[in-house]
Amino acid sequence: MVKKSNIEFEDMNLQIGVRLQIMLSEVSNPTVHYTTLIGFVSGEYLLLKIPQENDKPVAMKNGDPVVIRVFSGVSVYTFSSKVQAIQHAPYASMYLDFPGAIQKVGLRKAVRVKANLPVKIKSATDPNVFKMATLSDISLTGALVSTARPLGGAGDTINIEFSLRDQTSNQDVTIATTASIRSVQQSAGSTEDGASFHTVYSHGINFHDIDMAHQVILQNFVYETLLIHRT
Incomplete structure (x- = not known):
């Protein structure tokens, strides 16, 4: 695998609705949850859905540090952030600090x-x-x-x-x-x-x-499984 630093937010080419991995970083046993990107303002904040567990919102609060991972193409991007604000109405969502340092990991197709x-x-x-x-x-x-x-x-x-x-x-x-x-x-x-x-x-x-659509699903399965076993 190949790691690169100095990645800009635009390099990730994130689309509204993309699925993200999110983990609370200051807990003894971090759990991977999944959330969705609702929107963002460049340089200011990200807006995400609050992840669900057993049909209930995962307990999070203002100031919680988190780690975000996203899959794009044949690369995995990782960055740290912090919860700015939580809101439950009209929809359960949260604001995160706009990412600073972003890491990119390119994985080989042969990784099993x-x-x-x-x-x-x-x-x-x-x-x-x-x-x-x-x-x-x-x-x-x-x-x-x-x-x-x-x-x-x-x-x-x-x-x-x-x-x-x-x-x-x-x-x-x-x-x-x-x-x-x-x-x-x-x-x-x-x-x-x-x-x-x-x-x-x-x-x-x-x-x-x-076909391409199924390749993307297979790619995400492989990368997510690999990263989950590394956390």
């Missing part, structure tokens, strides 16, 4: 994160016929698919379908694509209680054509 996502391996001749498997990890360009039986050999093509949460709409989105099997490895797996063992086939796959 743990996923543990269910995935359908669909028949090439009948889309209604499929096998369930697990995406053990995932990147912008491929994944590791774990199954009880081999799906094929290196160079074979498979049809897959899995779902990711779109942070913009807060809804699950189905991604269907073809992929090439790059490698197959065999290992021993066990049940959670360790009472029985079985063979696990791990397939390294490369995605083929994923």
Whole structure:
């Protein structure tokens, strides 16, 4: 990954409605919440929705220092700020200090994160016929698919379908694509209680054509998962 400093606010190209990560920075165990950019006045303040937890506003007060992260393109921007004011009417929102120092982190497309996502391996001749498997990890360009039986050999093509949460709409989105099997490895797996063992086939796959909208959702999933595990 590549870090850069001296980033200007305009470099982030933030659009109204973009989803942001927000964390209270002066707590013993910071929790990542999600909020939305409502507006801003350059050099003065940012206006955000108050994040929700269990359908209730997260407890925040004037003067609370926060850390904000936002995903744009293939980069993650991070900056510190402070709550200027909280208002609950007509909408739950908060004003933050306009950011000063902004950090930019560029992440490689090959960065993989743990996923543990269910995935359908669909028949090439009948889309209604499929096998369930697990995406053990995932990147912008491929994944590791774990199954009880081999799906094929290196160079074979498979049809897959899995779902990711779109942070913009807060809804699950189905991604269907073809992929090439790059490698197959065999290992021993066990049940959670360790009472029985079985063979696990791990397939390294490369995605083929994923449309741009789904690439953005996949990108955000990878980056957010990576950053959450670093906090």
